[in-house]
Amino acid sequence: MIGDVTGKSVLVIGGTRGIGVAIVRRLAEGGASVGLTGRDLKAAEGTAMRIGAKAKGYALDVDDRAAIDDVVKSFDAAYDGADALVYSAGISPTYTSGEKLDVADWDSILSVNLTGAFVAAKAFARHAIERGRSASIVFVGSIAGSSGAARLTAYSASKAGLVGLAKSLALDWARYGIRVNVLAPGWVETDMTTGVRASDTLSKWIESRTPQGRMAKPEEIADMATFLVSDSASFATGAVFMLDGGWTAG
Numbered sequence: 001m002i003g004d005v006t007g008k009s010v011l012v013i014g015g016t017r018g019i020g021v022a023i024v025r026r027l028a029e030g031g032a033s034v035g036l037t038g039r040d041l042k043a044a045e046g047t048a049m050r051i052g053a054k055a056k057g058y059a060l061d062v063d064d065r066a067a068i069d070d071v072v073k074s075f076d077a078a079y080d081g082a083d084a085l086v087y088s089a090g091i092s093p094t095y096t097s098g099e100k101l102d103v104a105d106w107d108s109i110l111s112v113n114l115t116g117a118f119v120a121a122k123a124f125a126r127h128a129i130e131r132g133r134s135a136s137i138v139f140v141g142s143i144a145g146s147s148g149a150a151r152l153t154a155y156s157a158s159k160a161g162l163v164g165l166a167k168s169l170a171l172d173w174a175r176y177g178i179r180v181n182v183l184a185p186g187w188v189e190t191d192m193t194t195g196v197r198a199s200d201t202l203s204k205w206i207e208s209r210t211p212q213g214r215m216a217k218p219e220e221i222a223d224m225a226t227f228l229v230s231d232s233a234s235f236a237t238g239a240v241f242m243l244d245g246g247w248t249a250g
């Protein structure tokens with residue numbers, strides 16, 4: 001079966017809301033055991049409980065690098081090894097032209113969107129390498145990592161950074177059977193885009209700029225993440241998978 005994840009154990013960082021929780025749900029429906037993280041333990045455990053016995057919640061703020069190591073380690077121990085890591089944690093708190101962007105905002109966006117992904121992938125890969133176990137890592141990137149985005153300088157740079165990170169790690173880790181890919185969505189209906197969707201002007205601009213004329217639902221991103229986790233994607237590594245309704249095609 002294409003995209004079969006039965007029996008796999010997958011850790012989804014940023015799995016409480018939006019694209020992350022859609023991925024968690026899809027993986028659990030497909031028969032995977034899933035660890036999901038959010039900054040608030042109760043929220044993470046509540047989400048896991050609603051998903052069912054196959055899900056377990058963990059508290060994690062990725063700005064705390066030691067905590068990333070701890071969560072990856074305890075997930076690996078709980079499931080006797082992990083098959084995949086999905087890094088969906090991301091923030092986009094400012095909408096500011098580059099000359100006005102605070103360096104503090106730059107740092108906090110890069111910290112969550114890019115450095116956290118590196119720390120998590122490194123921790124995850126070390127366990128997989130020690131166990132001699134093949135694995136899949138999926139970073140949730142963005143169209144902004146390929147085409148740039150006005151007033152989203154740091155966000156865009158962080159997502160472009162994920163592409164370089166994934167390609168380099170794919171080269172380093174192919175010999176261990178660890179695949180590393182980026183899933184790059186266009187605009188998706190989640191909390192992150194609530195403000196954009198509330199604006200008639202921005203909504204109309206997105207609809208007219210997207211060849212398919214709409215935003216994606218989180219579930220449309222989750223299916224591709226599940227495919228990349230599964231053995232169906234066994235020859236895919238170092239690649240960027242655009243799911244953008246045609247945004248970057250032109």
Ligand SMILES: NC(=O)c1ccc[n+]([C@@H]2O[C@H](COP(=O)([O-])OP(=O)(O)OC[C@H]3O[C@@H](n4cnc5c(N)ncnc54)[C@H](OP(=O)(O)O)[C@@H]3O)[C@@H](O)[C@H]2O)c1
Nearest residue numbers: 014016017018019038039061062089090142187188190192
């Ligand atoms: N929505 C879009 O249009 C779109 C398009 C392209 C790419 N993306 C990317 O897709 C990913 C998910 O976005 P989304 O739209 O699903 O956003 P969302 O609904 O706002 O969810 C963001 C997730 O990231 C987690 N997170 C935020 N800051 C964190 C931190 N410091 N430490 C740990 N976890 C943290 C959140 O956990 P808490 O519950 O603890 O807050 C939540 O699970 C992001 O990487 C985003 O850049 C989104």
